[in-house]
Amino acid sequence: MGNTSQGFSFDLRRLGVLRELRRRGSLARTAEALHLTPSAVSQQIAALAREVDAPLTERDGRGVRLTGQARVLLAHADLIAAQLERARADLAAYDTGGRGTVTVGCFSSGILGLLPDALTRLADRLPHVRIDVVEAEPPDLFTALDAGQVDLAVAVDFAAAPPHTDRRYHRVDLLRDVLDLALPTGHRLAGGGPVDLGDLAGEPWIIGDPASCCGAVARSVCAAAGFTPDVRHAVDDWGALAALVEAGRGVALIPRLVRPLYERRRLALLDVLGARPSRNVFAAVRAGAETDPVLTAVREQLRLTAAELAGRAGPV
CATH class of the missing domain: 1.10.10.10 (Winged helix-like DNA-binding domain superfamily/Winged helix DNA-binding domain)
Known part of the structure; x- marks a missing residue:
């Protein structure tokens, strides 16, 4: 050299x-x-x-x-x-005036379950700040964050997301989103208590793409229960997934964060026996940006909204 x-x-x-x-x-x-x-x-x-x-x-x-x-x-x-x-x-x-634009990148169910309440409250808290939302998941979400196309990322911990130790980002954990077992109402286990996932190893499953956060988390939960799910329907849209369960096409794990999409469906929602499966939702900004006053306000409101959601959902 x-x-x-x-x-x-x-x-x-x-x-x-x-x-x-x-x-x-x-x-x-x-x-x-x-x-x-x-x-x-x-x-x-x-x-x-x-x-x-x-x-x-x-x-x-x-x-x-x-x-x-x-x-x-x-x-x-x-x-x-x-x-x-x-x-x-x-x-x-x-400039303490609190002006400008913040772009938030977020996974789809986070946009549905977390962002609406947070954005409504931020509109009152930061009336001169425009907040735009982009749907994205890791790794593309963090490519956009690195490039400055996104100012704050809301994501789920899974293989494609950066590890906790990645010093390129300052992150804050928001909530543990519990996954309930969704069964058709006529299923043999529908009327009982918590279910051992191993008892469903031979059932047809409805799970998202393995590259997506929902598909990756569901597969890892099944693997931890000792089996590889027989995925009959690969569906990333939670509303469509709930409709297929209701129609008796299979069983699925479905997060509480997207309850508005399935709360009126005829589904049997059961706890999983033992430790409840869940996914960790976090917010991240580029390292060094954590002191930005506007980003701090946005992160804090996301944290408060997430805490309220977790309280309504019950203990993990």
Whole structure:
């Protein structure tokens, strides 16, 4: 590596491409996430490598992998991004008028069950702040957060979401959303008490796509009960899922957060025997943005609304 002490600088946008490559693991997936071509991604990475005078990728079969130098640079990239966010938050705090626009990215059932009440109260609390909502899930949700297309992310913990230890984000847990077992009213277990999920191992199941948070969580709950569900119907829409259960097409796990979609359906909703399955809902902002006064107000209102929802839903 050459001497970079004189005039060492690089393009922060290219650093963002490198961060996305770390997240996605391949040039093709990175290009798709950033709406670029794989060639353009390669050119951005190559230009960044020239700027820092260090190799950042190396061949790995038909793909590429990050070098040790790239991982060193990425450790600094996370700190740089956080510091820039702190600067932005400090500038926002300078103006105490509470003006501007906040874009919230959220998964679909969070938009249904959590956001309406929170947004209504925020309209009174921050009358000069416009709040836009975008439906998205990890990993795309956090790509948008990194790129500044989203200011605050509301998501569910599952494999595609960043871990608690990811220092690129400041996160706050909002609630544990309990999953009830939904059965047709004529099912043999419909009139009883809590059900051992293992007793339903041979039943037809209605579960969402494994890449979605709802599908991933339901499959992991079944796996913990010792079986792989026989998925007859792959459905991501909770209202459609409830309709199929009501029609006797299968059984499902359904979150309390989306009760407005199924509370009038003829369903048998039962507790699962033992620890109740649930999913953790959290809010995240870019590291360094946690002191932004407007984002702080939005996060706090989400937390208060989530606490009220959890209280109405009962103990986990």
